[in-house]
Amino acid sequence: MTLRIELSLAPTAEERLAILEPLRAYNIAKAGDGQYQQIALLVRDEHSDEVVGGLFARLFYHWLYIDLLSVPEQLRGQGIGSQLMHKIEAQARQHSCIGMYLDTFDFQAPDFYRRHGFIEVGQIADYPPGGKRFFFQKRLDG
Numbered sequence: 001m002t003l004r005i006e007l008s009l010a011p012t013a014e015e016r017l018a019i020l021e022p023l024r025a026y027n028i029a030k031a032g033d034g035q036y037q038q039i040a041l042l043v044r045d046e047h048s049d050e051v052v053g054g055l056f057a058r059l060f061y062h063w064l065y066i067d068l069l070s071v072p073e074q075l076r077g078q079g080i081g082s083q084l085m086h087k088i089e090a091q092a093r094q095h096s097c098i099g100m101y102l103d104t105f106d107f108q109a110p111d112f113y114r115r116h117g118f119i120e121v122g123q124i125a126d127y128p129p130g131g132k133r134f135f136f137q138k139r140l141d142g
Contacts, residue, residue, distance in 0.1 A: 036060035039091060041084050043071070055084045057091075057100075064092040066102035081109075085116045092140055099139040106132040 008015065028034050036058045043053040053075070056068040066088065071081045092100050102118070104110055105128070110120075118136035127133040 031061065034061070037095075039064075039088075041087055043075075043080060043084070053080070055088055057088055059092075059095050059097065062096065062098045064088065064095070064097045064100040066100060069102075081112060082116070089116075089138075089140070098141045099137055101135070101137040103133060103135045106134065110134045110136075 024034065037060075039057050039059060041055040042051050044050065045052050052072050053070045054068075055066060055070075058065045058067060069081065069084060071084075089100065100118075101121075102113065104113060113134075113136050114120075116138070118138045120134055121137050122135040124133045
């Protein structure tokens with residue numbers, strides 16, 4: 001077989017799947033089915049029923065990944081973020097998760113996560129330039 005490496009600045013969905021499918025098959029063979037469940041806590045305006053914030057997460061390999069957490073700026077400092085964190089941790093425990101993990105930027109809320117028992121497990125400096133990206137975990141099995 002003769003191979004070549006080609007740069008694509010606009011890969012198609014099919015090209016992505018061509019890379020993803022063998023990787024997914026390998027991961028399943030090594031770590032299990034890899035099925036995940038999405039879970040969300042929605043913060044709604046009581047009058048309009050509009051979603052104004054919340055938390056979006058995935059349960060995967062007995063861990064809960066917090067993908068998104070958003071509290072409207074005018075509502076920050078009122079404990080809504082903490083309520084979301086307590087409720088999602090309860091869900092993680094209910095699903096027998098080993099722990100929870102997330103990533104955040106230095107201009108977002110790394111200290112908020114530390115106050116909720118998360119420990120830093122890594123960071124990338126200058127991502128974005130001049131800033132930092134943090135990676136946190138909180139084990140629930142100890």
